[in-house]
Amino acid sequence: MRSLSGIQPSGRLHLGNYFGAIRQYLKFQDEGNECFYFIANYHALTTISDKKQMEEITTHVATAFLALGIDPEKSAFFLQSDVPQVTELAWILNCVCPVSMMEKATSYKDKISKGLAANMGLLDYPVLQAADILIYDSNIVPIGQDQKQHLEMTRDLAIKFNLAFGETLVVPEAHIVPEVAVVPGIDGQKMSKSYDNTIEIFQTPKATKKRCSQIVTDSTPLEEPKDPDKCTVFAMLKLLAEPAEVEEIEKNYRSGSYGYGHAKGRLAELVNELFAEARKKYAELEKNPGFVRDVLGEGGRKAREVAEETMIRVRNACGILTNR
Numbered sequence: 132m133r134s135l136s137g138i139q140p141s142g143r144l145h146l147g148n149y150f151g152a153i154r155q156y157l158k159f160q161d162e163g164n165e166c167f168y169f170i171a172n173y174h175a176l177t178t179i180s181d182k183k184q185m186e187e188i189t190t191h192v193a194t195a196f197l198a199l200g201i202d203p204e205k206s207a208f209f210l211q212s213d214v215p216q217v218t219e220l221a222w223i224l225n226c227v228c229p230v231s232m233m234e235k236a237t238s239y240k241d242k243i244s245k246g247l248a249a250n251m252g253l254l255d256y257p258v259l260q261a262a263d264i265l266i267y268d269s270n271i272v273p274i275g276q277d278q279k280q281h282l283e284m285t286r287d288l289a290i291k292f293n294l295a296f297g298e299t300l301v302v303p304e305a306h307i308v309p310e311v312a313v314v315p316g317i318d319g320q321k322m323s324k325s326y327d328n329t330i331e332i333f334q335t336p337k338a339t340k341k342r343c344s345q346i347v348t349d350s351t352p353l354e355e356p357k358d359p360d361k362c363t364v365f366a367m368l369k370l371l372a373e374p375a376e377v378e379e380i381e382k383n384y385r386s387g388s389y390g391y392g393h394a395k396g397r398l399a400e401l402v403n404e405l406f407a408e409a410r411k412k413y414a415e416l417e418k419n420p421g422f423v424r425d426v427l428g429e430g431g432r433k434a435r436e437v438a439e440e441t442m443i444r445v446r447n448a449c450g451i452l453t454n455r
Contacts (some may be wrong), residue, residue, distance in 0.1 A: 132164045132165065132270050132375075133164065133165045133166075133167065133268060133269050133270050133271070133302075134156075134159040134160075134164045134165070134166045134167070134269065134270070134271050134272070134273060134306075135151065135166075135167045135168075135263070135264055135267050135269035135271075135272055136152065136155075136156060136167075136168055136169075136242075136272060136273050136274070137168065137169040137170065137171040137174075137211065138152065138153075138168075138170060138171060138192060138196075139170075139171045139174050140170050140171070140172055140175050140185070140188040140189040140191070140192045141175055141178060141179065141188065141288075141325075142188060142324035142329075143188070143191055143195075143320060143324075143329075143331050143332075143333065144191070144195045144199075144332045144333065145324070145329035145330055145331050146314055146322060146329070146330045146332065146367070146370075146402070147313075147314040147321070147322030147329065148317070148332070149199070149332060150314050150370050151313065151314055152273065152274075153196070153199055155273040155306070156168055156201065156206075156273060157199070157200050157201070158367065159271075159273060159376075160201065160202060160205050160206050161205075164271075166205065166206035166224075167206070167207045167209075167267050167269070167437075168194050168196065168201060168206055168207070168208050169208070169209050169210065169211050169214075169263070169430075169434070170187065170193060170196075170209075170210050170211060170427075171211045171263065172189055172210055172211050172212050172345055173186075173211050173212060173217075173218070173259060174211070174256060174260070175375075176252060177188075177247075177250065177252040177253045177256060178247065181376070183327075189210070190420070190423070191325060193208075193210075193423050193426075194408075194413055194420075194423055195332065195333060195413060195426055196208060197412075197416055197423065197426065198358065198409045198410070198412040198416055199332075200409070200410050203426045203429065203430060206430075207430045207433040207434050208426060208427065208430040209338055209427055209430030209431040209433070209434045210423050210427050210431060211263065213279065213414055213427070213428075213430075213431030213434065213435070214243065214266070214434045214435050214438050215218055215435075216433060216435065216438035216439055216441070216442045217259070217262050217263055217266055217438065218259070218262070219442060220262040220266050220430070220441070220442060220445060221255075221258050221259045221266065222262075222452065223292075223445060223449065223451075224256065224258050224262055224265075224288050224292065224365075225258050227288065227291045227292050227295055228258055228291070229286055232257075232284060232287065233254050233255060233257065233258070236254075236256075236257055236258070236280065236281070236284070237286060238257075238278055238280070238281070238425065239253060239254055239256070243285065245325070246272075246298055248298055250424060255327075257281050257284045257285070258288065259279055260284075260285065261284060261285040261288045261289070263280075264282075264285050264439045264454060265285065265288070265289055265300050265303070265441070266303065266437075266438045266442070267434070267437050267441070268300075268437070269301065269303045269443060270303060270304065271303065271304050271305075271306045272285075272304070272306065273306045274306070274307055279305060279307065281360070282305040283305075286300055286302050286303065286304065287308075289301070289302045290302060291308065291350055292445075292448075294433075295449075296448040296449045297448055298450040299439075299444050299445055302447070314367070314370065315363045315366050315367065316328025316329055316330075316344075316363075317329075317330065317346045317347060317363070318347050319346050319363045327412075330342050330343065331364055332406050332409070332410075333406070333409075333410055333413050336399075336403040336445075339399050339402050339403055340396070340399040340403075342399075343364075343395045343398045343399040343402070344392075344395050346361070346363055346364050346367075346391075346395055346398075347363065348362060348364060348391040349359065351391075352371035353387075353388065353389075353390040354387050354388050354404065355387050356384070356385050356386060356387045357384045357385070357387075357389075357391075358384070358385075359380070359381045359384040359385070362384070362391070364391060364395055364398055365380065365381070365394060365395040367398055368380060368394060368397065368398055368401070371398065371401040371402065371405060372397075372401060380394065380397070381397045389409045429435035444446040
């Protein structure tokens with residue numbers, strides 16, 4: 132089974148990235164699937180126009196993925212920009228894509244409503260994303276609930292191409308884990324760099340504790356009962372704590388004499404415990420950037436081989452002649 136997923140280098144990795152995606156990537160990898168994981172730096176151009184920022188964040192994400200457990204012996208890990216066949220396929224898919232499909236994209240509407248410039252890259256984002264998926268003959272795509280529409284668009288574009296030119300592209304299936312697909316940020320909204328509400332993975336224990344202390348809660352006094360179902364801190368604790376501890380904390384919430392400060396402190400401890408080894412490995416990898424580049428280079432070579440096989444079928448199917 133071939134699994135494919137990518138992440139935009141739009142900022143430093145946070146809990147939402149881990150629980151919403153990376154944890155699933157590691158699971159698929161360790162279950163013996165053929166995994167292709169990439170850093171979507173072309174996608175990032177829709178929001179980043181600073182060269183230094185793009186380079187720094189791309190390097191951070193690459194280093195972070197390896198520190199968190201992406202294994203180059205088990206998975207092809209690479210840069211989107213190292214596979215030029217992707218943009219070639221994106222153009223071909225554009226030629227079977229109805230304009231109305233792109234105009235219906237909820238993520239596009241959401242980003243425009245928040246003030247992002249309505250450029251063609253932002254509008255056409257789902258087509259490039261479809262090319263990312265389809266070019267590797269991906270069977271399954273681990274995604275968050277908020278990416279479900281984009282995966283449906285990918286399936287629609289594959290079907291439209293196959294109807295126009297014959298059975299050529301694999302139609303992928305989504306793998307969604309609803310209970311961890313959307314992680315709340317410190318303000319209660321979805322955790323996102325664009326909302327500045329994240330808890331970063333690779334920061335000091337002290338900084339983690341401070342950030343957890345900033346989670347927005349109501350003004351219920353310490354001694355009074357609290358509703359865990361309406362608490363952002365508790366929602367995060369459910370992702371990190373063992374079931375027995377979650378049950379105990381829930382009981383404490385409802386009985387009173389357990390403050391939000393207690394919950395925030397425990398959350399910080401759990402975050403620091405979970406990522407202690409990854410933080411140590413990250414520091415080691417930062418000292419060896421050549422190794423990180425070599426991993427990306429080898430992953431790109433593997434990805435290009437598979438991508439070119441797909442493009443040979445695609446070009447043949449639609450009559451595109453080349454002299455390569």
